[in-house]
Amino acid sequence: MKIGDRDFDVVNNNYIMGILNVTPDSFSDGGRWNNMDLAVKHAEEMIRDGAAIIDIGGESTRPGYIKVTEEEEINRVIPYIERVKELGAPVSVDTCKAGVAEAAVRAGAALINDIWGFKGDENMALVAAKYQVPCCIMHNRNIQEKPYKSLMDDILWDLRESIDIGIRSGVKAENLITDPGIGFGKALDDNLMVMKHLERLHELKCPILLGTSRKSMIGLTLDLPVNERVEGTIATTVMGVLKGCAFIRVHDVKENFRAMKMTQAVKAAE
DSSP states (O other): EEEEEOOOOOOTTTEEEEEEEOOOOOOTTTTTTHHHHHHHHHHHHHHHEEEEEEEESSSSSTEEEEOOOHHHHHHHHHHHHHHGGGSSSEEEEEEEEEHHHHHHHHHTTOOEEETTTHHHHHHOOOHHHHTTTOEEEEOOOTTSOOOOSHHHHHHHHHHHHHHHHHHHTTTTTEEEEEOTTTTHHHHHHHHHHHHTTTTGGGGSSSBBBEEEOOOOHHHHHOOOOOGGGGHHHHHHHHHHHHHHOOOEESSSSSHHHHHHHHHHHHHHHH
């Protein structure tokens, strides 16, 4: 898979995506990086520590988050995308708004990371097709309106719908990445079950992105606050590598990169 000007071996390798939130209210690091100099320095550090992609988000997606307008989100993320892309690593934009995605791609973002998998904004797939950029389509569902009948089967069904929306809109199949959506539309037991059966996402024949970093699944399981969830995140990173996830999206790049490399070495041993 080509993301920006880089080729990613999504069949035989794994890559770390470093998270750069430029929001004042992110669940784990709200307000910490919404200063340009600090954000660029942090992005440099993540790349140095092993991040292959930097994912920039301008709207929090934590439970109870405050929605921002498209214009405000654009104003937040575009300056950061323009600066961070100069560091050399491909930049991803974390948004569910088509207008933000288009502005971000025009500013140099090489990947769209959509938490609603083309279902939150009817124009998102059209933007991805127009610019022929890779897109990560995450699983999400309003479980109050549509409860699960068979968790993994339902997740695969929902993701197939997202894939079909993309293909019908002109997105190339080779530009699609799937994400099981840990922490989105799922209770603790659901999240643990998805982790246990991650390999089923290979049925969709798309690279898999896993995003568990510092999430409530880890906090509830270990009874730990957000700033003490590194080890729990590492455990899920190891599982993700063993189950063939191509991309691992994390806040703590150095620790997870090292865990990924160690797991790769063991997995590759003859």
